[in-house]
Amino acid sequence: MxxxxxxxxxxxxxxxxxxxxxxxxxxxxxxxxxxxxxxxxxxxxxxxxxxxxxxxxxxxxxxxxxxxxxxxxxxxxxxxxxxxxxxxxxxxxxxxxxxxxxxxxxxxxxxxxxxxxxxxxxxxxxxxxxxxxxxxxxxxxxxxxxxxxxxxxxxxxxxxxxxxxxxxxxxxxxxxxxxxxxxxxxxxxxxxxxxxxxxxxxxxxxxxxxxxxxxxxxxxxFDTPRPQELREHTFALIDAAFGQRRKTLHAALKKIVPAEAFKAAGIDPTRRGETLTIDEFMALAKAMESSTGTAEGTGTEDLA
Structure with a gap:
């Protein structure tokens, strides 16, 4: 201080x-x-x-x-x-x-x-x-x-x-x-x-x-804001991950995050949500948007 x-x-x-x-x-x-x-x-x-x-x-x-x-x-x-x-x-x-x-x-x-x-x-x-x-x-x-x-x-x-x-x-x-x-x-x-x-x-x-x-x-x-278009999906991932703290990301997010998104974001799906930084949650949200099957095809419409 x-x-x-x-x-x-x-x-x-x-x-x-x-x-x-x-x-x-x-x-x-x-x-x-x-x-x-x-x-x-x-x-x-x-x-x-x-x-x-x-x-x-x-x-x-x-x-x-x-x-x-x-x-x-x-x-x-x-x-x-x-x-x-x-x-x-x-x-x-x-x-x-x-x-x-x-x-x-x-x-x-x-x-x-x-x-x-x-x-x-x-x-x-x-x-x-x-x-x-x-x-x-x-x-x-x-x-x-x-x-x-x-x-x-x-x-x-x-x-x-x-x-x-x-x-x-x-x-x-x-x-x-x-x-x-x-x-x-x-x-x-x-x-x-x-x-x-x-x-x-x-x-x-x-x-x-x-x-x-x-x-x-x-x-x-921060002087430089994070991409506003990613905030809603990132926050939804955070809510889902911490809603089941004891579960791995794979288990907590399996209904909304495709396997290829974890790979694209460079995040091990066996980790738990409490180990991820905000940048990692954001990277996962971005990977979801870029992965095969967009929001409509992967169920990410449930994140809104």
């Missing part, structure tokens, strides 16, 4: 007393439905922002701002941001909190009351200009992986992210081939870029305190 020097704090960020007061005033209680655990430690949110390398000219997307702890730390840098919040009372309250604690930053914040899994360039036009932006978020544990993969698919200009997630989720996102926790999230994320763990967060910085530790994951998208 790279050490990043602290910047001089310029604002009052939310502590435990602030969080509880705001929650009381807004009539809000943390819910399991939305995976809400609010950060009550200013040092933690400032650390997240430092690790994300947020600067005054950075355009930031935050998912799940909650009561605004991380939002204020992002705005403290001078950055412009959009916060996507699924819970209507929280979305309604957030501008008021920013107005109270950091009024000069109110013009740099846009709040959108939506499920992050439903957003795209058409619903977030501020990110539809093709200019790079970054995601900085304390993601709900139960939907962290779907949110990340959905946003990367829909926004080609999502250049990087720094997210706080459950430690187990972080380990999976950053896992490499051969690791026992390497799985579908690991290899699909590797399609887009490189992820790595950059720190661990204890339970005592949250209200309510979760039953698990958290960790920070940093991701940067």
């Amino acid at each position: 790279t050490d990043i020097p602290d910047t001089e704090p310029t604002a009052h960020l939310l502590g435990a007393a602030d969080i509880r007061r705001i929650a009381d005033e807004a009539g809000v209680s943390p819910t399991k439905k939305f995976g809400q655990n609010f950060v009550i430690d200013p040092g933690t949110v400032r650390r997240i922002v430092r690790e994300a390398h947020v600067q005054p000219d950075t355009h930031v997307l935050e998912v799940g701002p909650g009561l605004g702890s991380l939002t204020l730390a992002i705005l403290e840098t001078g950055a412009t941001m959009t916060a996507v919040e699924i819970d209507p009372p929280l979305a309604e309250r957030l501008p008021q909190t920013v107005g109270e604690f950091m009024p000069d930053a109110s013009g740099r914040l846009t709040v959108v009351n939506r499920d992050a899994l439903t957003v795209g360039p058409e619903t977030l036009p501020e990110f539809a200009d093709g200019k790079p932006f970054t995601l900085v978020a304390n993601l709900p544990y139960n939907v962290a992986t779907p949110i990340l993969l959905t946003l990367l698919e829909r926004f080609d200009n999502l250049d990087s992210f720094l997210v706080m997630v459950q430690k187990e989720v972080a380990d999976r996102l950053a896992a490499t081939p051969g690791n026992k926790i390497y799985g579908t999230p690991s290899v699909k994320l590797a399609w887009y870029g490189e992820a790595k763990r950059v720190g661990t967060i204890g339970r005592n910085v949250f209200w309510p305190a979760p039953n698990v530790d958290s960790a920070l994951v940093h991701f940067r998208r």
